[in-house]
Amino acid sequence: MNLRNLGRVKSIDALRTETATSSTGFRRVLGVWQLTSIGLGGLIGVGIFVLTGVVAATQAGPAVALSFLIAGVASGAAALSYAEFAGLIPVAGSAYTYSYAVLGELVAWIIGWDLLLEYALVVAVVSIGWSGYFQAMLSQLGLPLPDWAAGAPGTGPGHVVDLMAALGALGVAGLLTLRIEWGARFNTAMVLLKIAAVIFVIVVGLPYVRVENWRPFMPFGFSGVAEGAAVVFFAVFGYDTLTTAAEEARNPQRDLPRAVLLSLVVALTLYVVMAQVLTGIAPYPTLDNPAPVVTAFAALGLPWVAFIVSVAAVAGITSVMLAFLLGCARIWFAMSRDGLLPEWFSVLHPRFRTPHRPTLIAGALTAVVAALYPIREVAELVNIGTLSAFVVICVAVMVLRRTQPDAPRSFRTPFVPLTPIVGVGFSLWLLSRLPAIAWERFLIWLLIGLAVYFLYGRHHSKLARMTD
Secondary structure (H helix, E strand, C coil): CCHHHHHCCCCHHHHHHHHHHCCCCCCCCECHHHHHHHHHHHHCCHHHHHHHHHHHHHHHHHHHHHHHHHHHHHHHHHHHHHHHHHHHCCCCCCHHHHHHHHCCHHHHHHHHHHHHHHHHHHHHHHHHHHHHHHHHHHHHCCCCCCHHHECCCCCCCCCCCEHHHHHHHHHHHHHHCCCHHHHHHHHHHHHHHHHHHHHHHHHHHHHHCCHHHHCCCCCCHHHHHHHHHHHHHHHHCCCHHHHCCHHHECCHHHHHHHHHHHHHHHHHHHHHHHHHHHHHHCCHHHHCCCCHHHHHHHHCCCHHHHHHHHHHHHHHHHHHHHHHHHHHHHHHHHHHHCCCCCHHHHCCCCCCCCCHHHHHHHHHHHHHHHHHCCHHHHHHHHHHHHHHHHHHHHHHHHHHHHHCCCCCCCCCCCCCCHHHHHHHHHHHHHHHCCCHHHHHHHHHHHHHHHHHHHHHHHHHCHHHHHHC
């Protein structure tokens, strides 16, 4: 194979034709509200119920709301770029597929490989947060887990494994092997429940807000706020999970852009308000634990509120696990369908028409990570690949506007090139705030991915075979 093929792109017309004529058999059953709920499922969860408190306690203080706003600027600019691509290329695979259409196979492989890791690790992070609230609920019922099953090694006395985190990841993987509409209906119900829970926390907590808890507002300085933004970033990019379900949407060119933007606006508003209320009702140093919202209300002498929050958080965080595992499996499916990974992974379940093989494998791997690693260590690694994908998508919008200005777009990113440049700038800045150990682990994963590509993917790529 000629190395020039590494830069060959899969044309937009070819992608649309391939999807229209493909016999893979995805079922087009998702409307705009179901797609929006998948986006909200990925956006609202462990970030609002867990990382808000953890980042406030260790990095940003009461200014954690600013951390979310900074992360939201980068995410918003990228969301506008995603929305243009979602309407232009309504094909499974999200950033991987968009990169393939504009920047070529090698870049697409790198982005796809990175997102497999990032989406899987998000599921692991969320599973750990889910476990924290589930255990809080069990403790309130007088049914605490034994120490050995209560957390990853090093997270507490006697902790050996986070058993509930592992079981949660496996359970969601099982659900996602069923019909997509079953999972979507479950997800919609969970999203409505957790939005109601967030509003409930805000309304009940407002009378207990004490202004003195917001002083000092930036105890760790602006650098702490910036580092906090880099950590919470994964909490405000979940909307891209809905674009991975493009081939299961009834009217993807119309509904995908709407769902991307709507889910981000709703989620970011709730994050900022929730962050201010939480740091207003509890001193920020007390929030460094797996269930900070429960801890805060328990300290106020409101155990009934804490129990309601635990139940809602357990149910609501489940939808985040579902959204990201769905995205991981469909990117894996798309890479397999393109020949970059073995085609065995792109065979759909004969009855349920879902990519069950990558779903179950990813679920098992995330269960192991969730069981054995602490939440912050995993969260820091999550954001590198996603921020890198955001940079690529923002650049790709500018490239495509120049190379194919007349391509039919159901949504156009406003203020190009300013909006994509803002997305690139903020994403690169947030990348610079991540710790060195996260970069080291990311580079190891990237090197493994390049080895897989050059030893297998480039020889089996369907696009390469057509152009050789």
